[in-house]
Every structure is written in structure tokens, then in C-alpha cells.
Amino acid sequence: MKALLVAFLCMVAVNADLYMQSPRGSNNRLNEANAQRNNGNRLFDSQNNNRGGYNVGERTQNSNSGSGTGLVNTPDSLYTHTDKTTQSQYPMVYYEQSILQIEWTSQHGCGGNAIDDPALQNCNMVIQLGCDNNNPDPAIAMTLRDGQSTTQVNTDGSTTDRGIHESPAYYEECSRRSRNKGLFLADQNLDGDTAKYTRQNPNDNRRGLECPEERDYYPYWLPTPFMDIAYLTDRLDFCNVAKDAAPGTKSYIESNSENTSPRYKCYSATRDATALSSTDVNTCADNGGNWQSHQWSGLPAPACLQAPWTRSNHLGNMRNDTQMANYNWTIPRFDQLTSAANNLITYGSSGDYVKCVLRMRYNISTNDYDPWTINATSNGATNSPVKDNGQIDIGADLQSLQMSMNTDQFGRTFQDRSHTFFIRKRPAALAPTTDATQWPKIFNFNVRGKRGNIVQTYPAHEYDFTPNRLNLVAQKDYIHIQWTGSNTHNNGGDGGDGQTGDAGEGTDGTDRHNFVQLMNMGENYPLPLDKFDATNIFANSKCYIFKTNAEIVDPTPAGSGVRASATNEDCAVHLATSGYFLSANSVTSTGNGGDDLSVTLDNAPPSLIGGILMQVNTPGTYPYACTRNNNFSNRSQKGILIVNAPPVIPPVTP
Numbered sequence: 001m002k003a004l005l006v007a008f009l010c011m012v013a014v015n016a017d018l019y020m021q022s023p024r025g026s027n028n029r030l031n032e033a034n035a036q037r038n039n040g041n042r043l044f045d046s047q048n049n050n051r052g053g054y055n056v057g058e059r060t061q062n063s064n065s066g067s068g069t070g071l072v073n074t075p076d077s078l079y080t081h082t083d084k085t086t087q088s089q090y091p092m093v094y095y096e097q098s099i100l101q102i103e104w105t106s107q108h109g110c111g112g113n114a115i116d117d118p119a120l121q122n123c124n125m126v127i128q129l130g131c132d133n134n135n136p137d138p139a140i141a142m143t144l145r146d147g148q149s150t151t152q153v154n155t156d157g158s159t160t161d162r163g164i165h166e167s168p169a170y171y172e173e174c175s176r177r178s179r180n181k182g183l184f185l186a187d188q189n190l191d192g193d194t195a196k197y198t199r200q201n202p203n204d205n206r207r208g209l210e211c212p213e214e215r216d217y218y219p220y221w222l223p224t225p226f227m228d229i230a231y232l233t234d235r236l237d238f239c240n241v242a243k244d245a246a247p248g249t250k251s252y253i254e255s256n257s258e259n260t261s262p263r264y265k266c267y268s269a270t271r272d273a274t275a276l277s278s279t280d281v282n283t284c285a286d287n288g289g290n291w292q293s294h295q296w297s298g299l300p301a302p303a304c305l306q307a308p309w310t311r312s313n314h315l316g317n318m319r320n321d322t323q324m325a326n327y328n329w330t331i332p333r334f335d336q337l338t339s340a341a342n343n344l345i346t347y348g349s350s351g352d353y354v355k356c357v358l359r360m361r362y363n364i365s366t367n368d369y370d371p372w373t374i375n376a377t378s379n380g381a382t383n384s385p386v387k388d389n390g391q392i393d394i395g396a397d398l399q400s401l402q403m404s405m406n407t408d409q410f411g412r413t414f415q416d417r418s419h420t421f422f423i424r425k426r427p428a429a430l431a432p433t434t435d436a437t438q439w440p441k442i443f444n445f446n447v448r449g450k451r452g453n454i455v456q457t458y459p460a461h462e463y464d465f466t467p468n469r470l471n472l473v474a475q476k477d478y479i480h481i482q483w484t485g486s487n488t489h490n491n492g493g494d495g496g497d498g499q500t501g502d503a504g505e506g507t508d509g510t511d512r513h514n515f516v517q518l519m520n521m522g523e524n525y526p527l528p529l530d531k532f533d534a535t536n537i538f539a540n541s542k543c544y545i546f547k548t549n550a551e552i553v554d555p556t557p558a559g560s561g562v563r564a565s566a567t568n569e570d571c572a573v574h575l576a577t578s579g580y581f582l583s584a585n586s587v588t589s590t591g592n593g594g595d596d597l598s599v600t601l602d603n604a605p606p607s608l609i610g611g612i613l614m615q616v617n618t619p620g621t622y623p624y625a626c627t628r629n630n631n632f633s634n635r636s637q638k639g640i641l642i643v644n645a646p647p648v649i650p651p652v653t654p
Contacts, residue, residue, distance in 0.1 A: 017046075017047070017048040017049050017052065017106070017107040017108075017315075017414055017459065018046070018048065018104060018105075018106050018107075018360065018361070018362035018414040018415060018416050019048065019052045019053070019104060019105050019106075019315070019416055019459050019460065020102070020103070020104045020358070020360050020416040020417070020418060021103045021104055021105060021324060021448050021449070021460065021461070021466075022101060022102065022103040022446060022448040022466045023092060023100070023102070023358060023418045023419075023421065023446070024054035024057070024418060024419065024448070024484075025052070025053055025054060025104070025360075025416035025417065025418060026043070026053050026054065026056070026416070026417055026418065026419050027046050027048050027052040027053025027054075027416055028040050028041070028042040028043055028044065028046055028053060029053035029054060029055055029056075029489075030042065030055065030056055030146065030147060030148075030149075030150045030163065031055055031056060031064070031148075031150070031486070031488045031489075032055065032150065032488070032489065032493075033488050033489065033490050033492055033493070033509060034491070034492050034493030034494065035051055035456075035491045035492065035493055035494065035495045035496060035498060035500045036050040036051055036493065036494055036495070036496045037050050037051075037052075037053055037150075038150040039150045039151065039152060040207075041152050041205070041206065041207045041208070042147075042150055042151075042152055042162075042163055042207075042208060043163050043164070043165055043207070043208040043210075043417065044165065044207050044208050044210045044215070044359075044415055044417055045201070045205075045207040045210060045212065045215060045415060046414065046415050046416055047200075047412065047413070047414045047415065048414060048415075048416065049459055049496075049497075050496055051458070051459060051495075051496055051497070051498050052416075052459045052460065053416070053460075054419075054450060054460065054486070054489075055486035055488055055489040056089050056090075056146050056419045056486065057089060057090035057091070057092065057419065057484030057485060057486065057606065057607055058087075058088075058089060058090055058484070058485065058486055058487045058488075058606045058607065059072070059078065059086065059087065059088040059089065059090040059605065059606075059607055059609065060084055060085060060086065060087050060088070060605050060606075060607075061084070061487070061602075061603050061604065061605060061606070062087055062487070063087040063088060063089070063090075063487055063606075064087070064487060064488060071088050071089055071148065072086060072088035073347070073355075074347065074348070075093070075347050075348045075352075075353045075422055075424070076348055076349050078090070078091065078093075078422075078609075079093060079546055079609060079610035080609070080610075081545060081546065081579055081582065081609045081610045082582065083609075084579070084580070084605055084609075089146055089419075090484045090606075090607040090609070091146075091355070091419065091420045091421045091422055092419075092421040092422075092446070092482060092484055093353075093421060093422040093423075093424055093482070093546070093610065093611070094331055094421065094422075094423055094424070094444055094480070095331070095423075095424055095426050095430070095442050095480060096331055096332065096333050096334040096337070096423055096424065096425055096426055096432055097330060097331060097332070097333050097426065097432040097433075097436055097442070098330075098331055098441075098442035098443065098444055098480060099328055099329070099330055099331075099441065099442065099443050099444065100328075100329045100331060100444045101326050101327075101328050101329075101444070101466060101467050102127060102326060102327045102328075102329050102358070102360070103323075103324050103325065103326040103448065103466060104125075104324065104325055104326070104360060104362075104416070105310075105315035105316065105324055105325070105459065106125075106310060106315075106325065106362050106414070107312075107313065107314075107315055107459075108120075108121065108312050108313065108364060109121070109123075109309075109310045109311050109312035109313070109314065110123035110124075110125065110232075110234070110307045110308070110309070110310055110325070110362070110364075111123070111234065111306070111307045111308050111309030111310055111318075111319070111325075112234055112306075112307075112309050113234050113235075113236055113306055114234050114235050117309075118234070119234060119309065119312075120312050121312075121364045121365070121366060122234060122235070122364065122365045122366065122367065122371065123233070123234055123307060123362070123363060123364045123365075124231060124232060124233040124234070124235070124307065124363045125230070125231075125232040125233075125307055125327075125360065125361070125362055125363070126218050126228075126230075126231055126232075126360070126361045126363065127228075127229040127230040127231075127232075127302075127327065127329070127358070127359070127360050128226040128227060128228055128229055128358075128359045128360075128361075129226065129227045129228075129229055129356055129357075129358060129359070130142055130144070130165060130225050130226045130227070130356060130357050130359060131144075131227075131337065131344050131345075131354050131355060131356040131357075131423075132144055132344065132345040132354065132355045132356070133225075133342060133343045133344045133345060134343050134345055135294075135342075135343045136343070137223065137265075137267070137294065138167055138168075138169035138170075139167060139169045139170040139173045139223070139225075140167075140170070140223055140224070140225050140294060141167050141169070141225070141343075142165065142166070142167060142225050143164065143167070143345075144164065144165060144355055144356070144357055144420045145160075145162075145163055145164045145420070146163050146419050146420050147161060147162045147163030147164070148161045148162075149161045149162050152206070152207075152208065153208060153209065155168060155171060155172070155206075155209070156168050157209075163208070164208070164209065165208060165209065165210070165357060165417070166208065166209040166210055166211070166225060167209065167225070168209060170209055170211060170225060171206075171209035171210070171211060173211075174194070174195045174196055174211035174212070174213065174214070175194055175195075175196055176194060177194055177195045178193060178194060178195070179192075179193055179194055179195045179196075179197055179198070179213055180195075180213065180217075180221075181193075181376060182375050182376050183198075183199070183217070183375070183376060184199070184369075184371075184374045184375055184376060184378055184379065184411075185199045185376070185379045186199060186378075186379070186384040186386055186387070186407035186408075186410065187379075187380060187381040187384040187386075187387050187388060187407055188202050188407055188408050189202065190202045191203050191204055192204055195211055195212065195213035195214070196211070196212055196213070197212070197213075198212045198213050198215075198216045199216070199407070199408050199411070200212070200216050200408055200409070200411075200412055200413060201216070202408060215361070215413060215415065216413050218361065218363070219253075219256035219257060219258075220263075221263065222263055222264075222265055223258065223263040223264075223265055223293075223294035224258060224263070226258075226359060227258070227259060227296045227299055228257045228258060228259045228296075228299075228301075228302035229302055229303070229329055229358075230302050230303040230304070230305065230327055230329070231253045231257075231302050231303070231304045231305075232303075232305055232306070232307035232308070232327060233304070233305075233306065233307055234306070234307060236306055237252075238251065238252040238253050238304065239251050239252075239253060239304030239305065250301075251304060253301075253302060253304045254301045254302075254304070257301060257302050258294070258295060258296055259295070259296050259299040259300065259301055259302060260295075260301045261295065262293035262294065262295040263293060263294050263295070264281075264291060264292065264293045265291075265292065265293075265294070266278035266279075266283075266284035266287070266289040266290070266291055267289060267290045267291075267292050268289060268290065269288070269289075269290055278291075295341075296342060297339040297340075297341035297342050298335070298336045298337075298339035298341075298342070299332055299336055299337070299339075299342075300332065300336070303327075305327075307325075308321075308325040308326065308327075310324075310325050315458075315459050323467075330436045331423055333432050333434075334352070334354075334423070334424075334425040334426070334432075337354055337423065338354065347422065352424055352425040353422045353423065353424050353425070354422065354423050355420055355421070355422055356420070356421060356422070356423055357417055357418055357419070357420050357421070358417060358418040358421075359415070359417045360415065360416050360417070361413055361414065361415045362413070362414040362415070363412075363413050364411070364412060365410075365411040366386075366410060366411070368385065368386055368410075369385045369386060371411060384407065386405060386407055386410055387405070387407065388405060388406055388407050389402055389403065389404065389405055389406075390402070390403050390405060391403070426442075430442070430478070439473075439476045439477070440476065440477070440478060441473075441476065441477045441478065442477075442478045442479070442480055442613070443467070443470060443472070443477060443478070443479045443480070444479075444480050444482070445465070445466075445467070445470065445479040445480060445481045445482070446465070446466050446482055446483055447463065447464070447465055447466065447483035447484075447485075447513050447626075448461075448463075448464050448465075448466045449461050449462050449463040449464050450462070450463070450489070450491075450511075451463070451489070451491070451502045451503075451504045451509075451510070451511055452491055452501060452502045452503050452504060453501075453503040453634065453635070454635075455498065455499045456491055456498070456499050456500065456501045456502060456503060457491075458498055462635040462637075463513070463626065463629045463635065463637045464636075464637060464639075465624075465626075465637065465638075465639040467639075468638070468639035468640070469639060469640055469642070470639070470640075470641055470642065471642045471643075471644060472616060472641060472642070472643045472644065473643070473644055473645075473646055473647070474616055474617055474618060474619045474643050474644065474645055474646055475615070475617050475646050476646055477615070477616075478613050478614065478615045479613070479614050479615075479616075479641075480546075480611050480612075480613050481515060481575065481608065481611050481612045481613075481614060482546075482607075482608050482610070482611030482612075483513045483578075483607065483608050483611075484511075484606065484607040484608075485510070485511020485512060485513065485606035485607065486509075486510070486511050486606065487509065487510050487511075487606060488509055489502070489509055489511075490502045490508045490509030491509075492509075503634070504629065504631070505600050505628050505629065505631065506598070506600035506601060506602045506628060507600075507602045510602065510606065511606050512578065512600070512601035512602065512604055512606060512628050512629075513578060513601075513608070513626050513628070513629065513637075514575060514576050514577065514578050514601060514604075514626055514627055514628065515575040515576065515624055515626065516572075516575070516576050516624060516625060516626070516627055517536060517537050517538070517572075517622060517623070517624050518623040518624060518625050518638070519535070519623070520623055521623045521638060521640060524625065524630060524632050526576075526625065526627060529569055529572050529573070529576075529584070535620070537616060537620075537622040537624075537641070538568040538569065538571050538572045539568065540616055540617055540618035540620070541568060541571070541614050541615060541616045541617060542568070542614070542615050542617065543568060543570075543571035543574075543612050543613070543614050544612070544613040544614075545610065545612065545613075546610030546611050546612070546613060569583075569584040570582070570583040570584055570585075571612065571614070572584075573586075573587060574612060575608070575612060576627075577597055577601070577604055578601055578604040578605055578606075578607075578608055579604070579605050579608050579609050580597045580601075580603070580604040580605065581597065600628055601627075601628050616641065616643045618643070619643050619644055619645045620643055621640060621641070621642050621643070622640065622641040622643065623638065623639070623640045623641075624638065624639055624640070624641070625637060625638045625639075626638075
């Protein structure tokens, strides 16, 4: 069995941090007002710089994610846009089968292919989804929580104010299970023999309730709480099936994904415990156990694609592109996620929501050894082909040079995870199709980046919209406009290896955004609402409030929400004020006193609660900006919607 497990090994980066920029990656941050995170062990092992990550989103002007806030976990309440006073964290919400652009930066680069366009290292990106579920196997069950304290959760999960992803049973099982002793350890010495000890984690450092062995290797050989989304690699042979293969043959990744291939484990008769000493069906039966499988039911196989090419030592954009590395994820249908075998917990009065978290790992290894065939026979200082700071003879009169190597980092995994979010079932009017390429398509339109100038925000970046250049089809596509921000991150305290401070407009430490139309991308003044004409996006669109009931409606007449009128001023006001005013009629003054809106949006919600669903009906180009953060010559927060004419369907000839 161990020889098989070695074949699964995906070793994984020397000093190669991974930061998920959209959705906002936490990097173990929560609500810190300082530049560096408080606790790099809070939820998971990221191996990243302490300055990375985004604070959890806040729902209202005065929300504070610390203890005592009182967190709202019911979507019916969270996404009631008329309620601007209930304080809570704000989980983003995405429709099933909507398109979410996942964006990241990776310090040491990736991409190309291993044959004719090699990068400087072997690499892959693994993107996964974990959701609240009550699987009868407690090691697979999840009850996700962002938490209110940056202190690490207890191993029994009893500290309910602290964040949690994996279950206590998952970590307890990892702590008792024998590690895979067929794996390559180079010249490292591990302090123990359970799955808590790996080449990258030889000393049993606990991060949340994560299992280090599962974290460091993919595909893993036992059931896990995570569903696969995508595997982005420089080894396309893992994605392809040989031309002469038998019908029905799966690629390496599809064959080893828990979405499409079962994982086996020896359970007790009631399936609520694991006989960890039983590693095959025969020993399981001998011990009175039940050899059973787990598979995520009804989900598509993970996308297996070439990783976007990015440069080493550079947290920047892709080669030949103005955008950072990204993957467009079509969120699965609600019925796929909630297949009975998956045991997902549903939320909301109609059970139309599931709560999830995105997990991304960045894996790098070197060609100084073959990571796919090397095994435990090469372990130890004598046998290992690579050694800590090894000295080599360069063949010039016995002159040696020392290599800069650390073998617990020579194959390495980096990781980032999002804060929790909800996936919502589409209402009947936007019922999904079995073919995600067909209409109605929904594109998620969000905000990325952090308050501050370029050196203060690093390794994040300044504010931007995402996608900031989006192509739509008129009368067909929808965009779900939504953003979130924090009231607490003022980038103060010890700056570590970066600059403190939060340059920007409005109250220190606060994120605020809005959406206003420009006449063209070269201008910075928005189009006034009393100057509507045929070029205005709102005069050519229909907007819909994100409601908690099953239907999405066109709320007319005025006073009942956003109305799809000739000018649709209500929608424009809602987006311009981040939901502070819900209609044009509710705007009481242009001043900045009393209950009126602050001109820098300080008293507006940091999140566009529930968001706005918009369908543009007239082709054209529509530039837009954020008035607070589009600080010309300092930073730019602009974008453009390119709306194309719907396709002409030729008549059917009788």
C-alpha cells in the first residue's frame, strides 16, 4: 500500500508565499488593527508572510468582529438590505452556477508546461471547497466559523468564540493515525510517527485543526472534508488521457479526486469512529471493522488545466496579460452540492443557502530529484539526493561552494483560505441549466485590495474592482454587484518588513466602496444622476434587490425597493451610497450633518448588503469608478463593462 501512496505524492516551494486576492484570503487574519496578523496558527498553516491577508468583512458602519458583537448567522437576517443597524461579520454570498473569478499572487511563480515551456520549478495550484456538513463520519463533518478571537481553537472545539474549519475529530484522528512511512523526507528527522509529522512540519506544530500530512500531499489517500474545484499544473499529462486508452479511462487527476473516486477507511460498525490501525479491507475485517468509502456525490470532476504563467520573485500579473493569475470558477448547482450523500447543512427559512470556505494550496518542488518516484529509501543524510546547505565540488581544483538549501522547504506547500461565505440557490426566475455555458449567466462583480498605498498594502495591493474589465451579453447576462470591507484594519503596530499606515480617504482603518458611472475611462468625475441620457448604464438596465425569498422580482412601484423604470435612479443611488440610501426618494439632503450620508461614505455600510443583481439591456461600453478611493495620481479604482449585442439566432428553415 505504501508504494501506491508514494505515487500520489505532490510535493510542494521555497519561500513562495501564496495570497488569495479575490475572494479575500484571510492568511489567518481576523480583525487585527495591526499590519501583521496576530496568530499565524489560528486556522491553518499558510507558511506566508505575516503581513498578508484581509480582515473579515463587516456588515454595518459600527460592526466590530471582536467578542461581544453578536454574530448573525442566518442568511434571512444577514442579507436584509433595509437593516443597516444589526452589527455582524459579513459573509459574501454567491448564486449557484454563477461565475466567480478566483485571483491570487504567488511569490515564486508557476505556470508553463514541463515539456516546451518550463517554469523555474515544478508547481501546481489546488483549489478546494469545504462546506458545513453533518456527515456521520465526524472527521469529515464541518461547522465553519470565522470566530471573534484570534486565539487558536482548542482541540476539542469547545472555545466557540474562535475560528474553526476542520473538526476536532479530524485532528484527533490525524494525531493517532500512523504517518505514511513511504514518503520522502530527505535528510529531515521527524519528532513522531503520526500524520501530524511531515518533512515540512517535523516538530508537530498545530495550526487550527488541520492535518499536516493531508495539507502537504495531494491527492490524499484518505477521506477529507474538502471537495475539489481545480488542479492547475505544469504537468498536463496528469490532465490528459492517452489517445489509445480504453473508453471510460479517467485522467490521473480525475481518477484520484474525491469528487469522482472513492476514498476508503476502516470504520466502526456505527461509522462514528475509525479503526486507524486497519489499512486494508482484510485487516479491517479481522479487527471487526467496516471497510467503507467516502465520495463527494454528484459534483463535477475538478478542472485540470495548465497553471497561469507567473514570474518568480514577483507578486504580479501573468505573462502577456494585465491581470493577476486567476481561475474562473463556475459554482456548482445547488442540487449537486446538497446531494443527500453529501450531508450538507442548509440555512435560511427555505433552506436555500449553504455555508462554505475556499481553500487554495500552492505546491512547488524541484527537478534535483524526481518528486513523483522518489520514496523513503532515499531518506537520511546518507541517502538523500539533497541536503541542508550542502557543499558541492564545482570541479576546479576541489573548490567547493555551499548551496542555499533547507530540505524541509525544498519541496513545500503554501496555503490561503477565504473567510466563510454562503452559496445561494437561484430563484425560479433564474433557474440554472444543466449546461453552465447557457443563459442565464451570472457574473460575480466584487472589490479586491486593501486600504493604503502600494507599500502599506503589500503583499496585497490597492483597491480595485474585480473583474475590472468584464464582457457581457445584453439582455442575457447578469452581474451580481457586491463588496465587503473591514472597520478594523488600520495597518498599525509593528510593520515587520513593511510599512505601516493606511493612506486613503475617510475614517482611518475603514474600507468603503461605491459604484458610479463615468463618461469615459480618462475622466474622474461621475455622471450626475440628473443628467441621465442614453449613455447611462442605469437607463439601459434592470436592477434587482437580493431578497431572502425564493423569487427575484422587479419591485414596482417606487418605495418597494429598486424599480426598473426608464432611468432607474433608485439603483444608481443604492450603488452610489453603498446601500445607505435605498431609493432616490430617500435622499434627504446633500449635506453632511445629522443622519445624512458622509461625503466620504464613513457612515455607509462597508458591505453592499446582499448586493444588486443587474442586467444590462443595451450594448455599449460603460466605465465606472469608486468616488472615495479613485484618488487620481495616487491610486485608481475604475473599471469598464463591455456589453455586446445578443447573438442572432438564424431562423429554422422548414
